[in-house]
Amino acid sequence: MPVDPEATYLVKTAEHMIWPYDDQGRLVGEDVWEYDETVRDIIPLDPAEVLTVEQAAKLLAPLIKPLPAHNPFTA
Numbered sequence: 001m002p003v004d005p006e007a008t009y010l011v012k013t014a015e016h017m018i019w020p021y022d023d024q025g026r027l028v029g030e031d032v033w034e035y036d037e038t039v040r041d042i043i044p045l046d047p048a049e050v051l052t053v054e055q056a057a058k059l060l061a062p063l064i065k066p067l068p069a070h071n072p073f074t075a
Contacts, residue, residue: 012041
């Protein structure tokens with residue numbers, strides 16, 4: 001489908017996701033695919049409906065919890 005590279009779109013589709021975890025509950029992979037492209041819908045958005053990165057950060061900041069002091073993934 002031809003799209004305007006300067007515009008923003010919402011893509012509505014049917015996807016299947018598999019997220020395997022190890023025995024400690026850590027995410028170890030991801031497999032995602034669109035299984036029925038006939039239901040795909042590409043919806044152009046009005047620029048007034050699109051959040052900027054800064055707006056999203058301000059809205060999400062109260063919901064983001066800091067990592068615990070000990071993080072084995074950054075040690």
